[in-house]
Amino acid sequence: MGLIVPDAIEGYLANLNHGGDPLLDEIARKGADRKLPLVDAEVGMLLRVLATAVGARKILEIGTAVGYSGIWLARALPPHGMLLTMEMDPERGQEAQENFKSAGLSSRASVIMGDAQRMIAKVAGPFDLIFQDGDKKLYVPMLDRLVALLRPGGLLVTDNVLWDGKVVPGYVRSATALAERDASAERDETTRAIAEYNERLAAHPALLTTIVPMRDGVSISVKRG
Numbered sequence: 001m002g003l004i005v006p007d008a009i010e011g012y013l014a015n016l017n018h019g020g021d022p023l024l025d026e027i028a029r030k031g032a033d034r035k036l037p038l039v040d041a042e043v044g045m046l047l048r049v050l051a052t053a054v055g056a057r058k059i060l061e062i063g064t065a066v067g068y069s070g071i072w073l074a075r076a077l078p079p080h081g082m083l084l085t086m087e088m089d090p091e092r093g094q095e096a097q098e099n100f101k102s103a104g105l106s107s108r109a110s111v112i113m114g115d116a117q118r119m120i121a122k123v124a125g126p127f128d129l130i131f132q133d134g135d136k137k138l139y140v141p142m143l144d145r146l147v148a149l150l151r152p153g154g155l156l157v158t159d160n161v162l163w164d165g166k167v168v169p170g171y172v173r174s175a176t177a178l179a180e181r182d183a184s185a186e187r188d189e190t191t192r193a194i195a196e197y198n199e200r201l202a203a204h205p206a207l208l209t210t211i212v213p214m215r216d217g218v219s220i221s222v223k224r225g
């Protein structure tokens with residue numbers, strides 16, 4: 001059972017959101033076979049809904065992988081809109097480009113290969129929406145630059161902010177009867193980095209933030225005007 005959303009609820013939501021997009025379904029299936037940490041279709045739809053709601057014309061994504069979430073985002077763009085998406089693994093970036101092409105989105109989606117922490121210094125905003133789904137330990141170091149790249153009223157959306165419940169001290173232990181001696185696993189480096197990020201988001205003077213406890217936790221922050 002998932003530790004945040006019970007399997008039955010996840011199954012119900014998945015059935016409702018069965019849009020029947022063969023390309024996305026195939027990318028998700030192949031990704032699951034390779035254990036790639038892609039968002040699921042519900043988070044994909046959340047991204048598309050949010051991008052549509054803010055009338056996004058320019059979107060930045062950190063962590064492309066093979067382009068699954070990027071396709072959801074790019075589908076919300078108008079014909080001359082643009083998704084810039086950053087990936088440090090060249091093979092994944094190449095595969096993402098091919099997937100964008102198969103989705104008919106090559107003109108609206110551009111993969112920037114390299115270390116996003118360095119690349120974000122070089123891109124020009126403002127962006128209407130930024131999706132942060134890269135290295136969790138870089139969430140805090142990248143935060144202020146990403147906020148600077150957002151337009152007022154724009155959204156910063158971040159995946160995995162509940163980290164399977166590990167950001168809540170004692171929760172995983174109580175939910176899984178994890179032995180006391182294994183409890184340190186709850187507070188590993190990545191968990192601490194995400195917990196710190198959530199605190200930064202909550203206290204950030206330029207942001208209003210809510211966390212949606214779907215899948216692995218998705219934060220949605222709007223930049224104040």
Ligand SMILES: C[S@@+](CC[C@H](N)C(=O)[O-])C[C@H]1O[C@@H](n2cnc3c(N)ncnc32)[C@H](O)[C@@H]1O
Nearest residue numbers: 038039063065068069087088115116133134135
């Ligand atoms: C969780 S996956 C992204 C999944 C993708 N957003 C999706 O749902 O379809 C994270 C990706 O970020 C990439 N990554 C990690 N650190 C990075 C960095 N510093 N710069 C660019 N990409 C990075 C990894 O190679 C990995 O492919």
